[in-house]
Amino acid sequence: MTVVTQPAIRRVLERCGAPCVEAVTAEALHRDCFCVAVDPDAVRAQLNVQLSAQNAPALADAHAHLFSSLPIFVPERTIERMTAAVQALTLAAATPAYVAAVMAWAPSIAAHDPGSPGGLLGFDFHLGPDGPRLIEMNTNPGGLLLNAALAKAQRLCLPALSVPSIAIGAEASAITALLDEWRAQAAGAVDGWVAIVDEAPEQQYLYPEFVLFQQALEVAGYRTVICGPDELRYVDGVLRWGEERVGFVYNRLTDFALATDPVKALREAYLDGAVALSPHPRAHALWADKRNLSLLCNRSFLAGTGLPEEAQELLADMVPQTVQMTPDNREQLWATRRQWFFKPAAGFGSRASYRGDKLTHKTWEQMRTQAYVAQAIVPPSERHTGTDEPPLKVDLRCYAYRGQALFFAARLYRGQTTNFRTPGGGFAPVLTLART
Known part of the structure; x- marks a missing residue:
């Protein structure tokens, strides 16, 4: 996240003659x-060099809209408020009342506490007319290392505005968080390979980021493999990939409860304490269930x-009204x-999520x-593109660990929900307008 003062922006605008120089x-x-x-x-060129170094395929045509060319400007006070919300949410998630309430609807595996917070979190916000509003929270949030690469390629009219060191800090923070998870679950005995695990990983849209994590972990001295869960075996109390012992799994699966057959070996090893896993099912239950x-x-x-009363007020103000859909309120929710916006409780990536005004009777049933x-x-804010096309919608994401905000990035899109199919859309850097 680059901090840009209003006088600095004003100097840039005076040079290009933009009409917003007065406001x-x-x-x-x-x-x-x-x-x-x-x-x-x-x-893309920078990433392809890194992918080539890992013998991974270059970015495909499907990634044509992974990155936007336009940044998002966010007032410093808004960044401060989102940061305070992350801290308040972390306090709330640790209270006995909250833990008891969410465990009441969590899968049974969430009762197992492996001893770590559960890894990087993503807090997604819309910037409404009354300030930021928390839309959802996620455990395995994608995009942090991709946005770090984006920051390195940032091009500004005034070179003095660029602070590329933030990209290096983001990558280091992400790797540090993973290693902290490993040490916490293994009582400091960090040993074995790291496995970055997802179903058919090379077919995943964010596979390039898996490769960036692999590269960063290997540079840090950890042997790392990207594999599917069905490539892991649990034999004689050891989780193995081939003949190699796996000590830590960076979990990118969307089987959050480890409930399906392909993840049986991983589930057994995790419950036996034979492997460190992050994010883990308990973290998903505490954070990501809608x-x-x-x-x-x-x-x-x-x-x-x-x-604290201040934290209560902040959360009540920043989290939009959210209700569980039940047989008793279905009729009222349909009428209004x-x-x-309707979301599946265990959903991810906006799948099966619907704006109410777009719902059909068939889908409702x-x-x-x-x-x-x-x-x-909470309608998202808008980013114009300088063309005749409609403006792009804006989501803001805060990446955080242990209550500390690590990095802010934006996603630009058209349609009901965030996607990477919009020309001109994709991940975008956040520039902060400092107070003057």
């Missing part, structure tokens, strides 16, 4: 400023957690559907068989 606000810059930019082609948001927006519940929440719609 240097985030809204004005998003509407009129197109000279402060990044070079997606440079990012039903948890119905607690964090509830003033009555928050009052019973023992949280235009004000809600199909939703009966799953646990859903309804969240009050």
